[in-house]
Amino acid sequence: MAAGERFSSSERAALDETIRLAERVSRVEFSVFVGRAEGDPRGFAEGLHGSLVAPARSVLVMVDPEARAVEVVTGADVRRTLSDRQVEFAVAEMQSRFAAGDLVGGLRRGVQMLAEHSRAPQTLHAPHQG
Numbered sequence: 001m002a003a004g005e006r007f008s009s010s011e012r013a014a015l016d017e018t019i020r021l022a023e024r025v026s027r028v029e030f031s032v033f034v035g036r037a038e039g040d041p042r043g044f045a046e047g048l049h050g051s052l053v054a055p056a057r058s059v060l061v062m063v064d065p066e067a068r069a070v071e072v073v074t075g076a077d078v079r080r081t082l083s084d085r086q087v088e089f090a091v092a093e094m095q096s097r098f099a100a101g102d103l104v105g106g107l108r109r110g111v112q113m114l115a116e117h118s119r120a121p122q123t124l125h126a127p128h129q130g
Contacts, residue, residue, distance in 0.1 A: 011104045018108040022115030028078050029058040037064040045071035086117040
Protein backbone atom coordinates (compact mmCIF):
# COMPACT_ATOMS: atom_id res chain seq x y z
CA MET A 1 0.00 0.00 0.00
CA ALA A 2 1.32 3.41 -0.87
CA ALA A 3 -0.43 6.00 1.22
CA GLY A 4 2.21 8.66 1.55
CA GLU A 5 1.57 11.17 4.28
CA ARG A 6 -2.20 11.23 3.87
CA PHE A 7 -2.84 8.87 6.76
CA SER A 8 -1.88 8.83 10.40
CA SER A 9 -0.15 5.73 11.75
CA SER A 10 -3.42 4.55 13.33
CA GLU A 11 -5.29 5.03 10.05
CA ARG A 12 -2.59 3.08 8.17
CA ALA A 13 -2.79 0.32 10.79
CA ALA A 14 -6.58 0.14 10.47
CA LEU A 15 -6.37 -0.03 6.67
CA ASP A 16 -3.63 -2.69 6.84
CA GLU A 17 -5.79 -4.76 9.20
CA THR A 18 -8.77 -4.44 6.83
CA ILE A 19 -6.60 -5.65 3.95
CA ARG A 20 -5.27 -8.62 5.96
CA LEU A 21 -8.80 -9.64 6.95
CA ALA A 22 -10.02 -9.22 3.37
CA GLU A 23 -7.24 -11.50 2.13
CA ARG A 24 -8.09 -14.16 4.71
CA VAL A 25 -11.80 -14.03 3.89
CA SER A 26 -11.45 -14.08 0.11
CA ARG A 27 -8.08 -15.76 -0.55
CA VAL A 28 -7.42 -12.84 -2.92
CA GLU A 29 -4.52 -10.40 -2.58
CA PHE A 30 -5.47 -6.75 -2.10
CA SER A 31 -3.35 -3.67 -2.76
CA VAL A 32 -4.30 -0.05 -2.18
CA PHE A 33 -2.58 2.93 -3.77
CA VAL A 34 -3.48 6.48 -2.77
CA GLY A 35 -1.69 9.22 -4.61
CA ARG A 36 -1.29 10.99 -7.87
CA ALA A 37 -1.88 8.90 -10.98
CA GLU A 38 0.70 9.50 -13.67
CA GLY A 39 -1.25 10.13 -16.87
CA ASP A 40 -4.53 8.32 -17.45
CA PRO A 41 -5.79 6.98 -14.08
CA ARG A 42 -7.06 3.69 -15.55
CA GLY A 43 -3.82 3.03 -17.42
CA PHE A 44 -1.80 3.95 -14.34
CA ALA A 45 -3.86 1.58 -12.15
CA GLU A 46 -3.51 -1.22 -14.70
CA GLY A 47 0.25 -0.71 -14.72
CA LEU A 48 0.39 -0.90 -10.93
CA HIS A 49 -1.75 -4.05 -10.98
CA GLY A 50 0.50 -5.66 -13.58
CA SER A 51 3.53 -5.08 -11.35
CA LEU A 52 2.04 -7.02 -8.43
CA VAL A 53 3.50 -10.41 -7.46
CA ALA A 54 0.37 -12.36 -8.46
CA PRO A 55 -1.79 -10.09 -10.63
CA ALA A 56 -4.17 -12.89 -11.70
CA ARG A 57 -5.36 -13.34 -8.12
CA SER A 58 -5.10 -9.71 -7.02
CA VAL A 59 -7.31 -6.66 -6.67
CA LEU A 60 -5.81 -3.19 -6.83
CA VAL A 61 -7.69 -0.14 -5.57
CA MET A 62 -6.15 3.10 -6.81
CA VAL A 63 -7.39 6.47 -5.56
CA ASP A 64 -6.14 9.82 -6.80
CA PRO A 65 -7.88 12.28 -4.47
CA GLU A 66 -6.78 15.35 -6.42
CA ALA A 67 -8.16 14.03 -9.71
CA ARG A 68 -11.15 12.49 -7.90
CA ALA A 69 -10.35 9.20 -9.60
CA VAL A 70 -11.07 5.74 -8.23
CA GLU A 71 -9.99 2.69 -10.20
CA VAL A 72 -10.33 -0.97 -9.28
CA VAL A 73 -8.34 -3.50 -11.32
CA THR A 74 -9.06 -7.20 -10.87
CA GLY A 75 -7.03 -10.16 -12.03
CA ALA A 76 -8.33 -12.94 -14.26
CA ASP A 77 -8.82 -15.40 -11.38
CA VAL A 78 -10.68 -12.80 -9.32
CA ARG A 79 -13.10 -12.01 -12.15
CA ARG A 80 -14.50 -15.55 -11.85
CA THR A 81 -16.24 -14.57 -8.61
CA LEU A 82 -16.25 -10.75 -8.64
CA SER A 83 -18.51 -9.14 -11.23
CA ASP A 84 -18.16 -5.66 -12.73
CA ARG A 85 -21.46 -4.75 -11.07
CA GLN A 86 -20.13 -5.71 -7.63
CA VAL A 87 -17.03 -3.61 -8.27
CA GLU A 88 -19.27 -0.68 -9.29
CA PHE A 89 -21.19 -0.97 -5.99
CA ALA A 90 -17.95 -0.95 -4.01
CA VAL A 91 -16.66 2.08 -5.94
CA ALA A 92 -19.96 3.93 -5.38
CA GLU A 93 -19.73 3.22 -1.64
CA MET A 94 -16.13 4.45 -1.55
CA GLN A 95 -16.99 7.62 -3.49
CA SER A 96 -19.88 8.35 -1.15
CA ARG A 97 -17.60 8.15 1.89
CA PHE A 98 -14.84 10.10 0.15
CA ALA A 99 -17.34 12.89 -0.61
CA ALA A 100 -18.16 13.00 3.10
CA GLY A 101 -14.45 13.46 3.86
CA ASP A 102 -13.79 9.90 5.02
CA LEU A 103 -10.95 8.62 2.84
CA VAL A 104 -9.84 5.81 5.17
CA GLY A 105 -13.39 4.70 5.96
CA GLY A 106 -14.22 4.63 2.26
CA LEU A 107 -11.17 2.54 1.45
CA ARG A 108 -11.85 0.14 4.32
CA ARG A 109 -15.50 -0.35 3.33
CA GLY A 110 -14.61 -0.73 -0.35
CA VAL A 111 -11.99 -3.38 0.38
CA GLN A 112 -14.45 -5.21 2.66
CA MET A 113 -17.13 -5.21 -0.04
CA LEU A 114 -14.71 -6.41 -2.70
CA ALA A 115 -13.49 -9.19 -0.41
CA GLU A 116 -17.00 -10.35 0.41
CA HIS A 117 -17.84 -10.67 -3.27
CA SER A 118 -14.45 -12.13 -4.25
CA ARG A 119 -14.88 -15.08 -1.95
CA ALA A 120 -15.39 -18.30 -3.89
CA PRO A 121 -18.79 -19.80 -3.15
CA GLN A 122 -18.79 -22.77 -0.86
CA THR A 123 -19.71 -26.00 -2.55
CA LEU A 124 -21.56 -28.78 -0.90
CA HIS A 125 -20.73 -32.22 -2.15
CA ALA A 126 -23.42 -34.80 -1.80
CA PRO A 127 -22.25 -38.38 -1.51
CA HIS A 128 -22.32 -40.17 -4.82
CA GLN A 129 -25.36 -42.39 -5.06
CA GLY A 130 -25.23 -44.89 -7.77
